[in-house]
Structures are given as C-alpha cells and as structure tokens.
Amino acid sequence: MRRFAAGLVAACMLLPAVPRCQTVVEEYQLKAAFLFNFARYVTWPESAFSGADGVFVLGVLGADPFGHRLDEAIDGREVQGRRVVARRFENPADAGAAQVLYVGISDPIALRQALAALARRPVLTVSDTEGFLAAGGMIELRTEDRRLRFDVNVDVAQQVSLRPSAQLLKLAKNVRGTWRER
Amino acid sequence: MSAELAVPVIRDSIRGRLRRVSLLASGASLILACAAFLMFDLATYNDAMARNLASHAEIVALNVAPALLFNDPDAAEQTLAALRAKGSVRGAAVYDARGRLFASFSREGASENSLLPAALAEGNGDQVDWSRLRLIRPVMAGSERVGTVFLEAGQDELWQRIRTYAVIVAVVMTIALLLGLSIAGTLAERISRPILALVATVRAVAAEKDYSRRVPAGSGDEIGELSDAFNAMLEQIQRRDASLQRTNRELEDFARVASHDLQEPLRKIQAFGERLREKHAGTLDEQGRDYLQRMLESATRMRSLVDDLLNFSRAASPVRMFREVDLDGVLADVLSDLQLRIEESGARIEVGPLPRIEADPTQMYQLLLNLLGNAIKFRRPDAPLSVAIRAEQAQGGEGRLCRLIVQDNGIGFEQRYAERIFSVFKRLHSRQEFEGTGMGLAVCRKIVDQHNGSIEAHGEPGKGARFVVTLPYRQSLGAV
Incomplete structure (x- = not known):
C-alpha cells in the first residue's frame, strides 16, 4: 500500500502535466480532441454518409476558435472506418454535410435559426455556448471545476437517428431525455 | 567348537531392513507423486489465475477508454474501483497515452505493491511469480492506443492453496505410511520368518550339537531352497556323526575290554614267573635264568602298556x-x-x-x-x-x-x-x-x-x- 502510494506520488512528481492540472493543455486543443472523440461514441445512420468519398466530416459553423488545432487533432486519423476531414461552414444549410458540427454561434436567435436549419439532418451538434441544449443542440461543452465536461440531449439526437453510446452517456455530466428503442 | 558359535548380536535385523526398504520405496514414490501433482496443479492454477486477471485487465481497458478520451479520471477510478470485488487485486492504475498516471486504485491493507512506470513503455506484458501477478494491457480506441492499464494481484490465493495442499498431502502421507507400515510389517514378517527359522535351527544345532534337528519346510523360494540344502547337509552330518560315534565307541570298548581282559593272563604270567624265579632258580642254568629274567621284564612292560591303555580308554569314556x-x-x-x-x-x-x-x-x-x-x-x-x-x-x-x-x-x-x-x-x-x-x-x-x-x-x-x-x-x- 505504502509503495503503491509512493509510486503514485512519484508518478505525479515526475509527470507534472497530470490531466487534473488542465490549464497546461490549451482549452481548444482539448475541445478539438473532444469533438473527435464524440465521433467514436456516436452511431450514425448509414444515410448520413452521402458523399461519394464517404469521408467523416468534422465541421465548424460560424466563428472558428480552433484554427489549426482542429486539423492537428484530426491529423489523418480515421473514425468508424472513415477518413476524417475538417471543414468550415458559413451557411447552416451547408453544414448538414458534416457528421460532427461545432456551432460557433453565440447569438441566441442566430443559434436557433442555425439549429432549425439542421433539424432534419443527422448531424451531431456540439457547442460551448451556454444554453446550447436549451436551444436545441445535442452536446454542450462546459468547464466545471476547471475541467471540461459535457451535457447531452439524447432526445434531440434521437430525432435524427443519432445514437450516443452508453459509455458516452455515462461520462456526460447531465443527460437530457432518455434513449428509447424505436 | 561351541566357543566359536557365540550368539551374535544382531544390529540390523532382516525384518527391520525389509520394512525400511518397503517404507522408503513407497514413501519416496508417494512424495514424488504428490510433488508432481502439486506442481502440475499449481502451474495450472497459476495459469488460470493469470488468464482470469488478464480478462479483468482487458475489461478495464475496454471500459476505461472513453474516460481517457474525455479526460474524466473520476469515471476511470469508478471503473477501477469495480476491481475491489476481485479479492486478489491489490492495485491497479490507468495511464494516458503519454504515460501519465490518469487514475489508480489500491486496496487498503495491501502491501508489497508498486507501480512500474518503466514497464509501461513495453505496453503489454505479464509478470508472474510466486508473490504476485502483474499485467499491463493497452487501452485502445479503435486502432489507436489511448492509454495503458496496469494491474497487480497478490498470490495469496495460490499460497492458501499450497497450504491446503500441504495439509492434504500430510494427511495422505500419514495414512499411507501407516498403511505401508502395517503392510511392510506383514510382508517383512512373511519374508523373514523362514530366515529366522533357519537361523534358530543353525544356532540350536551349533549350541546343542543336535544334528537331528531340521529347518521347517519353507516356501518355494530361494530361502526354501537354502533350508532344504541345509537340511540335507544336516542329514549327512548326522549320519557321519552317528557312524563316527559308533566307530569310536567300538574302538574304546575294544581297548577297554582288551586291556581289561589282558590283565588277567598277564598277572598270572607275572605271578608264576616270580614264583618260578623264587623257588626254582636253582634248578635252572645261567641261560635259563636269563630267559626267565627277560620274560619277566617283558611282562612288566606289557603290564604298564595295558595299564596305560586302560587309562586311555577311561579317559576317553565320557565324564x-x-x-x-x-x-x-x-x-x-x-x-x-x-x-x-x-x-x-x-x-x-x-x-x-x-x-x-x-x-x-x-x-x-x-x-x-x-x-x-x-x-x-x-x-x-x-x-x-x-x-x-x-x-x-x-x-x-x-x-x-x-x-x-x-x-x-x-x-x-x-x-x-x-x-x-x-x-x-x-x-x-x-x-x-x-x-x-x-x-x-x-x-x-x-x-x-x-x-x-x-x-x-x-x-x-x-x-x-x-x-x-x-x-x-x-x-x-x-x-x-
């Protein structure tokens, strides 16, 4: 026990960049990673991948706080057997081509309009805008106790046949709605 | 003769030796069998334990992946805490992709426990010895490695098993040896009985010079053969002894009778010779007296010869x-x-x-x-x-x-x-x-x-x- 504890302490001291000390990792680097990781734990209907190339699109709508960090997070990786690409969208109507979409719109009215435009598309919408879930978004990123957490609105996701996995829901801070088998 | 046949002190009897031999043989084979069985069982058990622990480690690796990806150490620790139910697990830890400690679990009261950051570099490997099991499993998300699970379990159950085994082996050995002791005793008795009978007969023959004794008829084995041969030998000795005694007795009788019967006529020869010399010496001439003298001297010598013979035959007759x-x-x-x-x-x-x-x-x-x-x-x-x-x-x-x-x-x-x-x-x-x-x-x-x-x-x-x-x-x- 003592040695185990000593090992822990040693590990902490040798590696000061423990995840709990989050400030070291840049906020948007982490958020980019989260975007990518959501893709792992959500199942899309086959119809979502309409493009001939069948790539997995990680999109950003509106203001892009990531810059190059999103491209770094993707860096030629694959998810669900598909190559991942990053795309920026100006128009909410175009953003339906994305599978995971970061919505960088903070204005509530503009946000609602954008989400309404995407309502029928199997797009996992993610944002760190407060009240995103209330506005009809699916995943809201928040910082709590200096740690990045997220809430999930299962009902909204289910309307477009997106299926967040139980593992993801377990990690979510708050889950709105319940998953129902249709 | 009998002085050379003193009863020898037997330090190591055949019966005891036979008993020891059979006990040693059965004991040795029993120990060997037990040891082999124990080793096999422990190896199998250890293997099963390692596999069981490995499956736990893999389950943990599977479940801890999202927590790693979404940077949620609490969730990871919850996953690890499930290991508490697995009694032999002393401690576990999850490291992120960069080798930093992400979450850990250690059982209260666990000792001899340590993490091996160096071993993490190897990523995947088992260390199994008599005191503990250590497993390292990668945490995968798709084809990507996102972290590492480290699991350490004590071998208390193994030692508990060994202790139980030791008790069982001790009990089995005791019973088997006791059983072996009685069987060996019976066996030794059966083998040594004819030998002891042979020894007793030999000793009796030597001590009492009684050649009419016989070894009781033995079994059909080599000892029986030896007994038969010894009996045949005794019979020969008995026959020769009897004929020798008879001859001796006849000779002694003859000597005694002869010397005794010779005395009588000799005494007469001497008596009449003396009388002849005393009364009729004058009527004999010089030559006649010389003859008479020589005759008397010879008679005297014969007398002493006969006396000695008589002495000898007396000495020869048993006291x-x-x-x-x-x-x-x-x-x-x-x-x-x-x-x-x-x-x-x-x-x-x-x-x-x-x-x-x-x-x-x-x-x-x-x-x-x-x-x-x-x-x-x-x-x-x-x-x-x-x-x-x-x-x-x-x-x-x-x-x-x-x-x-x-x-x-x-x-x-x-x-x-x-x-x-x-x-x-x-x-x-x-x-x-x-x-x-x-x-x-x-x-x-x-x-x-x-x-x-x-x-x-x-x-x-x-x-x-x-x-x-x-x-x-x-x-x-x-x-x-």
Whole structure:
C-alpha cells in the first residue's frame, strides 16, 4: 500500500502535466480532441454518409476558435472506418454535410435559426455556448471545476437517428431525455 | 567348537531392513507423486489465475477508454474501483497515452505493491511469480492506443492453496505410511520368518550339537531352497556323526575290554614267573635264568602298556559328572605320589596357587600326574631339574578360562614334534633312553578334550618344555 502510494506520488512528481492540472493543455486543443472523440461514441445512420468519398466530416459553423488545432487533432486519423476531414461552414444549410458540427454561434436567435436549419439532418451538434441544449443542440461543452465536461440531449439526437453510446452517456455530466428503442 | 558359535548380536535385523526398504520405496514414490501433482496443479492454477486477471485487465481497458478520451479520471477510478470485488487485486492504475498516471486504485491493507512506470513503455506484458501477478494491457480506441492499464494481484490465493495442499498431502502421507507400515510389517514378517527359522535351527544345532534337528519346510523360494540344502547337509552330518560315534565307541570298548581282559593272563604270567624265579632258580642254568629274567621284564612292560591303555580308554569314556575340584589339593596328591621320584631326581618343584574348577577329579589327577611325571622323566642328566606349575586367567569365547602352565628345564623337543607327541604310542626317544609306553600325553589330550579344553606344547631341544592346558572354569554349556 505504502509503495503503491509512493509510486503514485512519484508518478505525479515526475509527470507534472497530470490531466487534473488542465490549464497546461490549451482549452481548444482539448475541445478539438473532444469533438473527435464524440465521433467514436456516436452511431450514425448509414444515410448520413452521402458523399461519394464517404469521408467523416468534422465541421465548424460560424466563428472558428480552433484554427489549426482542429486539423492537428484530426491529423489523418480515421473514425468508424472513415477518413476524417475538417471543414468550415458559413451557411447552416451547408453544414448538414458534416457528421460532427461545432456551432460557433453565440447569438441566441442566430443559434436557433442555425439549429432549425439542421433539424432534419443527422448531424451531431456540439457547442460551448451556454444554453446550447436549451436551444436545441445535442452536446454542450462546459468547464466545471476547471475541467471540461459535457451535457447531452439524447432526445434531440434521437430525432435524427443519432445514437450516443452508453459509455458516452455515462461520462456526460447531465443527460437530457432518455434513449428509447424505436 | 561351541566357543566359536557365540550368539551374535544382531544390529540390523532382516525384518527391520525389509520394512525400511518397503517404507522408503513407497514413501519416496508417494512424495514424488504428490510433488508432481502439486506442481502440475499449481502451474495450472497459476495459469488460470493469470488468464482470469488478464480478462479483468482487458475489461478495464475496454471500459476505461472513453474516460481517457474525455479526460474524466473520476469515471476511470469508478471503473477501477469495480476491481475491489476481485479479492486478489491489490492495485491497479490507468495511464494516458503519454504515460501519465490518469487514475489508480489500491486496496487498503495491501502491501508489497508498486507501480512500474518503466514497464509501461513495453505496453503489454505479464509478470508472474510466486508473490504476485502483474499485467499491463493497452487501452485502445479503435486502432489507436489511448492509454495503458496496469494491474497487480497478490498470490495469496495460490499460497492458501499450497497450504491446503500441504495439509492434504500430510494427511495422505500419514495414512499411507501407516498403511505401508502395517503392510511392510506383514510382508517383512512373511519374508523373514523362514530366515529366522533357519537361523534358530543353525544356532540350536551349533549350541546343542543336535544334528537331528531340521529347518521347517519353507516356501518355494530361494530361502526354501537354502533350508532344504541345509537340511540335507544336516542329514549327512548326522549320519557321519552317528557312524563316527559308533566307530569310536567300538574302538574304546575294544581297548577297554582288551586291556581289561589282558590283565588277567598277564598277572598270572607275572605271578608264576616270580614264583618260578623264587623257588626254582636253582634248578635252572645261567641261560635259563636269563630267559626267565627277560620274560619277566617283558611282562612288566606289557603290564604298564595295558595299564596305560586302560587309562586311555577311561579317559576317553565320557565324564559322567563334573564337580568343583580344588586343583591345589589334586596337585598335592600328585606330588606326594611322586615323592620318591622327585627325591631320586633331586628336582625342585615350584607350585603357584591353582584355582578351583569344575572337572572330574580323577582325570585332573591323571592329567597333572602325567605332565609332572613327564617333566621328571625327561630331565637333563647334566643339570638339576626345575619344574614350575602355575595358573592364570584367560578370556575365551564363552567366558573365563583357566590356563595351567607346566614348565621344565628338561631335554625339551623340537617344535615341529609339538603335535606328534600327543598321539597314541608316539615316542620321540627309544625305550632304552627313556622308559614308558608313549601313552601319557595322549591320555592328557583325551582328558582335556573331555573337559572342553585344549592342550598345547612348546619345546626347544636342550632348553626345556612348556605345556599349556586351557580349561573352562564352568562346564555348564556344551558339557557332555
């Protein structure tokens, strides 16, 4: 026990960049990673991948706080057997081509309009805008106790046949709605 | 003879040895079997444990992946905490992709536990030894490695199992050995019984000279064969012994009867010869008187021959009863009977104290008379005779022995004749030099034989002779 504890302490001291000390990792680097990781734990209907190339699109709508960090997070990786690409969208109507979409719109009215435009598309919408879930978004990123957490609105996701996995829901801070088998 | 067949002390009996051999054999095979079984079982068990732990580690790796990806150490620790149910797990840890500790679990009271950051680099590997199991499994998300799970379990269950085994083995061994002991005892008994019977018979034959004894019929094995051979041998000995005894008895009877029956006519020849010389010597001429004289001398010599023969056959007949004899008293009688000859020869006799022994007094008298008579007879004409008689104790096979030594400074003899002088009618000197029949020492030997003793002679020409008689104090064992 003592040695185990000593090992822990040693590990902490040798590696000061423990995840709990989050400030070291840049906020948007982490958020980019989260975007990518959501893709792992959500199942899309086959119809979502309409493009001939069948790539997995990680999109950003509106203001892009990531810059190059999103491209770094993707860096030629694959998810669900598909190559991942990053795309920026100006128009909410175009953003339906994305599978995971970061919505960088903070204005509530503009946000609602954008989400309404995407309502029928199997797009996992993610944002760190407060009240995103209330506005009809699916995943809201928040910082709590200096740690990045997220809430999930299962009902909204289910309307477009997106299926967040139980593992993801377990990690979510708050889950709105319940998953129902249709 | 019997002195050489003292009962030997058996340090290591056949029965005990057989029992030990069978116990050793069964014990050794039992231990070996138990050890092999134990090793096999423990190895199997250890393997199963390792596999069981590995599946736990893999489940943890699977479940902890999202927590790693979404940077949620609390969720990871919850996953690890599920390991608490697995009693042997002492500690576990999750590291992120960069090798930093992400979450950990350690059981209270666990000791000898440590994390191996260095081992994490290897990513995947098991360390299994007698004190602990250590497993390292990668945490994968798709084809990507997002972290590492480290799991350590104690081998307490293994040792508990070994302890249980030890108890079982001890119980089984005890029962098996007890069972083996009784079986070995029965087996040893069965094998050794004929051998012991053989030994008992051999010992009885040696001690009692009873050649009519037989070894009980044995089994069909080698010991039975040995018993049969021994019985056949005993039968031969018995037959030869009987015929020898018969021959001996016949010879002795003949000698006794002959000498006894010879005495009567001889006495008449002597008596009438004497009478002829006393009353009718005048009527004979010179030549006639010479004839008569020679005839009488021959008759005298024949008389002494017959007497000696009679003595010999008496000595040869078994002693009917031994009793306590004071050799000092016997020697005094002998000396007084030899008084005249001692004075004639001017001999000096030295007498040491002699013991009391169990013997036939008449034969002891004869023995000492013959030995002393010989010493006086075979003296040197040029030197005064000196004879010494003494006794000493000796140790023999069957207890204490008494040794009588008669030493003189007479003419002695050559050592190579030391055996021959004890034969009947064997003389080293002509009758003209020394009178006598050549029976004296033969009688001595007979007497000593009858007393289960021995006699030997040592001599040197011109220096003297020494006779050593060895007799047992007690005639209890082997007495005829």
